Structure formats: C-alpha cells, structure tokens
Amino acid sequence: MGNCKEFDPTGISNYYSNKVRDVISGLKKKPAIVAFFANPDEGKIRIAESIKRACLKTGISFELSQVSKYDLEEEVLKANEDEAITGIIINYPVFGNRQDEYLKNVILPEKDVEGLCHRTRYNIFHNIRTTSNGHKPILPCTPLAIMKTLKHLGAYDKRLEKGNRLYGKAIVVINRSERVGRPLAALLANDGACVHSVDISDIQAMSRGPGLKFPKFKLISARMSFEECLNNADIIISGVPSKSYKIHQKLIKEGAICINFSSDENFDASIKLRASVFVKSLGELERVMLMRNSLRSAIQQSNFPPLTHSK
Structure with a gap:
C-alpha cells in the first residue's frame, strides 16, 4: 500500500533496555519500585507481573503490594520515608474520583517514576527542563x-x-x-x-x-x-x-x-x-521508559536524598 513504512519501536525498546541494564550493573544501590494495588484487577495484575519480570531482568527490584484503599495513603507515606524504595507506583483507579488526584500527589515527586504528580505536570506545562537541584524532571512514560x-x-x-x-x-x-x-x-x-x-x-x-x-x-x-x-x-x-x-x-x-x-x-x-510512516503500537517502549525513569530517579536520589513531606 503506497510507500508507507510500518515502524516497529522494538529496536528503540531494546536500545534503552540494554542501556538501563548496563548502567544499573555499575550501581551500588539498585533502583527499587513498589507498586500498590488497592483494587485488584486480574488483567492489570498480569500486566504488572509482566512489568516486574522486565524490571528484574534489568536489575530493578519490583514489589507488588496489595493493600486496602483505606490504608493506601499511609502505605505510600511509609514508602516515601523508606530510603530503600526509589520508585512508587499506584494502580488507578483507587476511589475513582478526585481522591485519586490527591493520591498522585502523596507520592514524593522524586519517587514518582510514572510522572503523574502535580510538580511533574507543572514542569511540563511551564517548560521547566531542569529542576532546582540541576536534574532533568521525570516525564510520563507514554x-x-x-x-x-x-x-x-x-x-x-x-x-x-x-x-x-x-x-x-x-x-x-x-x-x-x-x-x-x-x-x-x-x-x-x-x-x-x-x-x-x-x-x-x-x-x-x-x-x-x-x-x-x-x-x-x-x-x-x-x-x-x-x-x-x-x-x-x-x-x-x-x-x-x-x-x-x-x-x-x-x-x-x-x-x-x-x-x-x-x-x-x-x-x-x-x-x-x-502516510509516510505508521506506528501501529508502542509495544514494550512504554514500560522501558518506566525502567528508564526508575533508573534516573534512583540516581538522582543517591546524589540528593529526597525531601520528605511535612507531618
């Protein structure tokens, strides 16, 4: 059909996956993610298990934690304080309303490896490309x-x-x-x-x-x-x-x-x-960007310990 090229991003995924693996292999402190599930969904848990396997292959620790939605905020705050955890993910929806927006901002920006919190969005909308401590802001994976x-x-x-x-x-x-x-x-x-x-x-x-x-x-x-x-x-x-x-x-x-x-x-x-080029699907590239974000977050925290929210 015409001269259109259907492009598969697998090559990009492999490039960044290998790059992340190589950098992590030289780190003393490895990236560690905890992913919270308050409303277990079999389909989403299978996806999370797949992400976990991919992360483990690159040297990123990945824990799936099922908690009550009423205990979730407290568990996220504990993860914020835990220096061994460098990245936090929440599986949405939790309450399915504006409380979910609040929960996105309970995660410390330094540990928000999905790039969903207010500070990340503010940086994006205001074209802020370097944070006050000289780091590049985390960007949303997709x-x-x-x-x-x-x-x-x-x-x-x-x-x-x-x-x-x-x-x-x-x-x-x-x-x-x-x-x-x-x-x-x-x-x-x-x-x-x-x-x-x-x-x-x-x-x-x-x-x-x-x-x-x-x-x-x-x-x-x-x-x-x-x-x-x-x-x-x-x-x-x-x-x-x-x-x-x-x-x-x-x-x-x-x-x-x-x-x-x-x-x-x-x-x-x-x-x-x-069309000249058609990309049918991003494939694995989104989850590889999650791993890239996790690495970047861990490195930034090793240089500048994350600030904790006020009690």
Whole structure:
C-alpha cells in the first residue's frame, strides 16, 4: 500500500533496555519500585507481573503490594520515608474520583517514576527542563515513549537548538487525558511544534508563537475544524479508546507520520496510501521508559536524598 513504512519501536525498546541494564550493573544501590494495588484487577495484575519480570531482568527490584484503599495513603507515606524504595507506583483507579488526584500527589515527586504528580505536570506545562537541584524532571512514560519514537523517525530537526527542534511541524494529538494526551501535547508544543489537542468537547491550539517568541506554549481556541487540522498535520498521534474510531486516508496529509497509542487501532488501513510512516503500537517502549525513569530517579536520589513531606 503506497510507500508507507510500518515502524516497529522494538529496536528503540531494546536500545534503552540494554542501556538501563548496563548502567544499573555499575550501581551500588539498585533502583527499587513498589507498586500498590488497592483494587485488584486480574488483567492489570498480569500486566504488572509482566512489568516486574522486565524490571528484574534489568536489575530493578519490583514489589507488588496489595493493600486496602483505606490504608493506601499511609502505605505510600511509609514508602516515601523508606530510603530503600526509589520508585512508587499506584494502580488507578483507587476511589475513582478526585481522591485519586490527591493520591498522585502523596507520592514524593522524586519517587514518582510514572510522572503523574502535580510538580511533574507543572514542569511540563511551564517548560521547566531542569529542576532546582540541576536534574532533568521525570516525564510520563507514554509521552516519553512517543517522543523517543519521533526522534528516531527524524521528526526532530537536529540543525535547530535543543528545545526548538519541532519548530515548523504541525501536530495533532487526539486524546487530552491528564495521563497522556495533555502532557504530550504540551511537551511537543514546548519543543516548537504547533499542536492541536483534540478532545470530545473541543479543539485547542498550542504553540510558542511566531518565531518561538514565547518561552512556553500559549493555549488558544482552535480556528480550524478537526478535518482541517488533520489535513494540515505533519504528525498525527491518536489514543482514542474505541474500536469503532477510525481515521481514514482521505483526512490525512500526504507523507504524514501516524502514531497509534490506543489499545484499539485508531487508523484505518487505508492511511498507508498517504502516510509516510505508521506506528501501529508502542509495544514494550512504554514500560522501558518506566525502567528508564526508575533508573534516573534512583540516581538522582543517591546524589540528593529526597525531601520528605511535612507531618
């Protein structure tokens, strides 16, 4: 079908997995993750067991801890204080309401290896690339995996300064979840792209302005329809959790890069007639980015012991 290349990110996954393993082998203190489950779900536990096996292969300790949702906050606070634990994960939903947002911020930012806490999101939205102690902030795993894929595909222009290398690119992100879509759109916009963030309710435009005159992206209401956004996009990234949702080739620009991060395939097979590259799935790359975050978090804590929350 056309000249479209279907790209498998396994090579990127293997590269970072091997790199993480090599670095960990030289560390005295190994990364150690505890993953809390307050609402056991057999499917999610199987996924967690798979992540555990992958982590153990790279030298990362990984403990699955099942606790009552009413005891979860106390257990997270204990893990915050435990110097042997360098990374904390909570399996969501816990309460299925705004209490879950609160729980994300109970985890110390230094131990938030999934990059879901308020400080991480603040750093992303405000284009803060170095923390006060000189470290690079942890980034959420799926957005990070997508960015690594785009860099591998050559979407980032190495002739430009770091932080500006998506300048001139038009990108559509179809998903505005707090976990993936919104931080991803912000990261891409802060790297210089003009991003249209699409949600079921509206479309928002994000960019750093003409000539990248702003230090961080500005958010405005979109002036284009959804179809116009797709027709103009150099890169289309979709994560709609629906088997019936499909993007057809007639909507996309000739030569566009199309990336699917939903468990459902959001792109119709016809897009290969017009797309230059199609990424059907991120595969193992998301969990490899979790391991990369875990390593980075452990190294940062060894240099700067994490601050503890006030009692």
